[in-house]
Every structure is written in C-alpha cells, then in structure tokens.
Amino acid sequence: MKKQPCNTDIYCLTGEAFSKGRSNIEVMRQAIEAGVRTIQYREKDKSRLSMYRECVILRTMTADAGVCFIINDYVDLAMAVSADGIHVGQDDLPVPVIRDLTGGEMVIGLSTHTPDQAREAVRLGADYIGVGPIFKTGTKKDVVDPVGFDYLDFVVSEIDLPFVAIGGIKAHNAETLVRRGAGCLAMITEIVGADDIGTMIRTIRNTMTKGRQS
Numbered sequence: 012m013k014k015q016p017c018n019t020d021i022y023c024l025t026g027e028a029f030s031k032g033r034s035n036i037e038v039m040r041q042a043i044e045a046g047v048r049t050i051q052y053r054e055k056d057k058s059r060l061s062m063y064r065e066c067v068i069l070r071t072m073t074a075d076a077g078v079c080f081i082i083n084d085y086v087d088l089a090m091a092v093s094a095d096g097i098h099v100g101q102d103d104l105p106v107p108v109i110r111d112l113t114g115g116e117m118v119i120g121l122s123t124h125t126p127d128q129a130r131e132a133v134r135l136g137a138d139y140i141g142v143g144p145i146f147k148t149g150t151k152k153d154v155v156d157p158v159g160f161d162y163l164d165f166v167v168s169e170i171d172l173p174f175v176a177i178g179g180i181k182a183h184n185a186e187t188l189v190r191r192g193a194g195c196l197a198m199i200t201e202i203v204g205a206d207d208i209g210t211m212i213r214t215i216r217n218t219m220t221k222g223r224q225s
Contacts, residue, residue, distance in 0.1 A: 013118050014079040014095045017139045017173035019048040020219055021212065022197040024083075026150055027054065030203045036068055041208040043076045051098055051197075053083035066092045081120065086112055096120060098141065101128065106135040120175075124155050125162065129170045141197070142166050144178020145188065150199045160191060167192035182215045189222025 016022060023042050025035045039050055050073060052066055066082065070092040073080040081096045082089040086109055089097040096118030097109060104112075106119050113119075122141040123129045132140045144157050157178060166174055176188055177197035185196055196219070205211035 013116075013138070015139070015173060016049040016051075016079045016081055016096060016118060016120065017175050017195040019079075019195060021047050021202075021215060022049045022051065022175045022177075022195055023047045023202050024051045024053045024197060024199045026199040026203045028056075029150065029200045031206075033203075035065055036072075038203045038208065039069060040072060042202060042212065043072060043078055045209040045212040047078065047202075047212060049079040049081065049195075051081040051083055052094075053098075053199075059085075059088070062088060063091060066094070070094060079118075081118070089113070089117060096138070098122070106132070106137050110136065122177075123166075124158055126165050126169070129166055129172075133170065133172055137172065139173040139175065140166070140170070142174045142176050142193075143197075145176055146179025146184065148179040163188070163191055163193060182211070182218050185215055185218045186222035186225070189219045190225055 025039065027035050030038050052069060054062055066088060070080055079095045081098050082094045083098050084103055086097055086104060090113060098120035100122045106121055109119050118138045120139045120141060121132045121137040123132055129140060142163055145163060147157050163176060175195045175197045176193040180196050180198050181201045188196060202208060202211055
C-alpha cells in the first residue's frame with residue numbers, strides 16, 4: 012500500500028547547505044528520532060553518485076522507522092532506491108509519464124502555485140500537491156513569488172487532494188497556517204538549521220496544536 016506523505020503534521024526536506032556542517036544522514040536521523048513521519052530528499056548541487064549513496068542510507072533508515080521517503084525531481088533515483096514516492100515541479104516530467112515509469116507503485120506529488128495548476132494536478136492524477144511558496148523563501152533557486160494566503164484558502168476550500176504547504180514556514184507562523192486549514196507543513200531551514208532538532212520539532216508541534224485548538 013502506498014504511504015501518504017501528507018497524512019502527518021511535519022514534512023521535512025533535506026538541505027545540507029543549511030545544516031550547520033551536519034550531514035543529511037545525521038540531521039534526518041535526529042528528525043526521525045523526534046517523530047517526523049515524512050522526509051523528502053532534495054539536493055541540487057551534488058553528484059548523482061553522492062545522492063544515490065545518501066539515498067540508499069536514508070531509504071534504510073526510513074523503512075526501518077516506517078517513515079515515508081520522497082525524492083525530489085529524480086525519478087530514476089527514486090526507483091533505484093525504492094523510495095515511497097517522487098515529488099516534481101511544473102517543469103519536470105508529467106505526472107502520467109512518471110506513473111507509467113514507476114508502474115503505479117509510487118506516490119506522486121506535484122508543486123503548484125496557482126488555482127489552474129491545482130485543478131490540473133487533479134486532472135493529471137497527482138496523489139498530493141505542494142502549495143506555495145506561502146512566504147518568501149531563500150532555500151530554492153528561481154523560486155516563484157510567494158502565493159500568500161489567497162491560494163492556500165483556495166486549495167483548502169476547492170481542491171479535493173491532500174496537500175502540503177511549503178515556503179518560508181517557521182515555528183512562529185505555523186499556528187496561522189494550521190488555523191487556515193493547512194494540516195501538513197513542509198520545512199527545511201527551521202528544522203535542519205536548528206541547534207537542537209528534537210526541541211525544534213516539539214516546538215513546531217506545540218504551535219500547530221494551538222492552531223488546531225483555536
């Protein structure tokens with residue numbers, strides 16, 4: 012059975028450049044120990060061999076812990092390590108093509124930034140969508156302008172797909188997003204750049220709980 016990456020609260024992405032000298036392996040180990048249930052491997056500037064070697068280790072770690080393991084962009088890498096899913100952007104391979112390549116075995120996520128893109132994701136058969144960037148973010152090159160709350164509100168009310176909100180999300184704004192209907196939040200620097208990853212994850216969860224209760 013396919014794992015559902017948005018059936019959780021925190022969707023953690025790798026970002027070794029922001030990890031204060033720690034490896035992706037060490038950071039994700041701490042995140043898993045703190046209870047993160049979905050991890051996406053996203054690295055753009057490493058060799059494919061380096062990425063493969065890291066993903067082999069991360070696949071073992073996530074499988075042993077029952078954590079959903081998603082790989083960004085690289086369908087071949089996801090297939091090579093038997094990841095749970097693949098997440099792609101608007102300029103990557105189309106969802107139906109990825110579905111054919113992976114034999115329907117993997118969850119497929121698609122980044123969206125507009126209502127039309129969200130509707131198209133439904134039509135194409137994406138399993139979930141990324142919604143953002145909600146706020147300005149510096150962790151991705153050539154990122155689109157922030158979509159703000161209007162697009163998030165549209166997805167919450169009009170799109171019948173699981174989604175993860177992403178882009179500039181921090182502990183201090185997580186409560187607001189949860190109150191607006193975003194149950195799954197993607198974070199990079201807030202987690203991987205924290206001095207104490209476990210404490211940061213607990214802080215984020217406490218903030219999200221306040222949002223659900225308000």
